[in-house]
Amino acid sequence: MHPEFVGILLNNNTYRRISSGRIGTESLANYEEAAAMYGLVPCFFTIHHISRDTGKVTGYIPISSGYTKVHIPIPRVIHMRAIYNRRELKLIDHLIQQGIYVFNGRTRYGKDKIHHMLEQDPELAHALPHTVKATPLSIRSMLSQHGDLVLKPCSGSVGVGIMRLKRSPGRTHLTYSRSLPSARGWRTVALAEGRLHPLIYQRIRRAPFLAQQRIPLAEYTGTSF
Numbered sequence: 001m002h003p004e005f006v007g008i009l010l011n012n013n014t015y016r017r018i019s020s021g022r023i024g025t026e027s028l029a030n031y032e033e034a035a036a037m038y039g040l041v042p043c044f045f046t047i048h049h050i051s052r053d054t055g056k057v058t059g060y061i062p063i064s065s066g067y068t069k070v071h072i073p074i075p076r077v078i079h080m081r082a083i084y085n086r087r088e089l090k091l092i093d094h095l096i097q098q099g100i101y102v103f104n105g106r107t108r109y110g111k112d113k114i115h116h117m118l119e120q121d122p123e124l125a126h127a128l129p130h131t132v133k134a135t136p137l138s139i140r141s142m143l144s145q146h147g148d149l150v151l152k153p154c155s156g157s158v159g160v161g162i163m164r165l166k167r168s169p170g171r172t173h174l175t176y177s178r179s180l181p182s183a184r185g186w187r188t189v190a191l192a193e194g195r196l197h198p199l200i201y202q203r204i205r206r207a208p209f210l211a212q213q214r215i216p217l218a219e220y221t222g223t224s225f
Contacts, residue, residue: 003041007057007078009102014081015046018060018067026081032062043075047088050074050095077101110154111210134209136196143167148214151200153207161203164214167193174200 014026028044035042044067045059057074060067080092080102096102109117115131118124132138134151142149143165151163164175174197175188191197203209 004039005043005061005072005075006035006040007059007075008042008044009078009080009082010044010046011082012046012048015044015049015060018044028062031079043070043072046082047084047091050091052091052094074100078103080104110208111152112154112208115210129213129215131210131212134204134211136201136204139165139196139200139211140194142211142213143172146213150212150214151204152210152212153203154210155207161207163200163203165200166214 008028008031010026018028028042031042031044041061043057043059043061045057049058051057055074056071058069058071061070074095076099078095078100081104084092092102092105096105112133115128118128130142130146132142139149139151147167149165151165153161162177166173166175170193172191172193172195173188174191175186176197176199177185177187189197
């Protein structure tokens with residue numbers, strides 16, 4: 001009996017790293033575990049490995065010793081984990097028209113758009129932190145209301161560009177990072193009350209940001225996560 005494949009559409013960098021085993025932030029093991037629950041085999045490939053002429057795709061599938069390359073018919077179900085331009089998205093639309101189920105076919109939604117969508121759900125809306133578009137005026141107002149804010153770019157991931165403003169008596173502390181990703185090189189500076197750091201002005205002029213009430217992190221056995 002032939003295995004049933006599910007396609008995982010990756011970006012070029014992640015795909016190239018499969019043979020080395022150094023994938024980065026993407027966890028292929030999660031896909032493998034989820035596929036196994038339903039008796040499926042994940043096949044990892046990029047959009048450039050799909051052939052409309054032959055109806056086949058070249059990609060990697062997991063084996064006991066790592067991964068091996070295969071040449072198989074385009075899976076009937078594909079989960080998209082990459083960002084593509086308009087021309088490449090036309091191929092995705094073609095696959096959908098051919099009866100292929102492509103999940104996550106549009107991957108780029110700003111955090112402002114996602115927040116607005118969540119607000120429309122009455123079961124979720126009450127659990128969302130207070131969030132507004134970041135402007136100098138709204139940042140000061142939010143800081144006065146909540147005392148602890150997260151400023152985050154509407155577009156971006158893995159923490160890049162995120163800043164924190166926390167008010168204390170007579171001072172406001174800004175925590176930010178100039179490095180990529182932001183997980184390294186955090187710095188904290190003290191500001192006079194009511195003043196905003198020039199970096200904040202610079203970043204919110206360059207790209208849309210949200211000012212969001214910071215909420216306590218969930219804890220497990222006393223550790224935040």
